[in-house]
Amino acid sequence: MSNIILTGDRPTGKLHIGHYVGSLKRRFELQEEGNFDEFYVMIADAQALTDNSGNPQKVRENIITVMLDYLSIGLDPNKITFFIQSDVRALPEITAYYMNLVTLPRLLRNPTVKSEISMRGYDSESRGIPVGFANYPISQAADITSFDANIIPVGEDQLPMIEQAREIVRSFNSTYNSEVLVMPNPVLPQDESCYRLPGIDGNQKMSKSLNNCIYLSDDTDTVKQKVFSMYTDPNHIKVEDPGKVEGNMVFTYLDVFSKDEDFEKYYPEFKNLDELKKAYQNGGIGDMRIKRFLFEIMEELLNPIRLKRKDYEKRIPEIIEYLKKGNEKANKKADEVLGRIKKAMGIDYFSSDIFEKEQIDKYNNN
Numbered sequence: 001m002s003n004i005i006l007t008g009d010r011p012t013g014k015l016h017i018g019h020y021v022g023s024l025k026r027r028f029e030l031q032e033e034g035n036f037d038e039f040y041v042m043i044a045d046a047q048a049l050t051d052n053s054g055n056p057q058k059v060r061e062n063i064i065t066v067m068l069d070y071l072s073i074g075l076d077p078n079k080i081t082f083f084i085q086s087d088v089r090a091l092p093e094i095t096a097y098y099m100n101l102v103t104l105p106r107l108l109r110n111p112t113v114k115s116e117i118s119m120r121g122y123d124s125e126s127r128g129i130p131v132g133f134a135n136y137p138i139s140q141a142a143d144i145t146s147f148d149a150n151i152i153p154v155g156e157d158q159l160p161m162i163e164q165a166r167e168i169v170r171s172f173n174s175t176y177n178s179e180v181l182v183m184p185n186p187v188l189p190q191d192e193s194c195y196r197l198p199g200i201d202g203n204q205k206m207s208k209s210l211n212n213c214i215y216l217s218d219d220t221d222t223v224k225q226k227v228f229s230m231y232t233d234p235n236h237i238k239v240e241d242p243g244k245v246e247g248n249m250v251f252t253y254l255d256v257f258s259k260d261e262d263f264e265k266y267y268p269e270f271k272n273l274d275e276l277k278k279a280y281q282n283g284g285i286g287d288m289r290i291k292r293f294l295f296e297i298m299e300e301l302l303n304p305i306r307l308k309r310k311d312y313e314k315r316i317p318e319i320i321e322y323l324k325k326g327n328e329k330a331n332k333k334a335d336e337v338l339g340r341i342k343k344a345m346g347i348d349y350f351s352s353d354i355f356e357k358e359q360i361d362k363y364n365n366n
């Protein structure tokens, strides 16, 4: 069996460091490991429209933004096929066939969909749930299975989507007595502390609407200002005061981003994070000092990303070309899988002469 990796993002805004540790970094690692036959990254514009129907301009504006984010973290267009979801003609057709295999209650039980429904206020009497929105897990199952993808690097919040795709694969293969669809498997970040990076304000989630993100494209001054405004321990007022590490965002981020080598370089008084945490808890470490340390570490991560981005911003036609080529390749692949799907369902009437012969025989014998 071949290894086919597929993943994607909704183009609704620039990507932040929560996206980076929660899913982008794992993609880069998979790319560098090189253990794959095909690698697809989809810009899920059609999915973005399921809750942005009134704002297609936002989706349009963010196609290249997201491409720049991908390229600037080192995703390689020579290894990865980038494409745009709405340009793949087979996807809505495949989605339509899968819709017959899933019940409405099952869709609405999907925990990610459930929480998104309440976040967007679709559960209020006056609004209601757009059908296309409720349906997006089925469309996502089509995204995944139309490429025979077996490896799906995603953030933790996407696990219910992969589970639902797996159910659809099982159901399709057994209903149509076939082995046509490939079973997808999620791949999460290597380190559990990366699953969900909280916002700089201490809120559970880093999110544009909460205005608590550090973006991959933020400049040095912005990153500095954000790191120095991070939520720490409100009771740690004087340097000598003992400080709390739990719930202190600087330490939460150091857990995710710092390595022992960073101490040698930027904070030689301590050998590692455990030592620094102990000292902070005992008192005597100022918030400014730990913030400066975190800032140095963030800059070491973000500066190369920024430089790459600057370079790619001058090469927009090249990026457009990657997408056009990617769309072509993606259409070819998905058409092939659609052919197999229709064959398994027995609705491939004119792909061979079998249907014609069958019907001639039927009416001749009467």
Ligand code: TRP
Binding pocket: 006, 007, 008, 009, 010, 042, 044, 047, 140, 143, 144, 152, 154, 158, 161
């Ligand atoms: N739902 C994903 C997100 O919001 C985006 C997505 C669309 C996706 N299709 C996909 C992810 C297929 C993985 C595989 O981030």
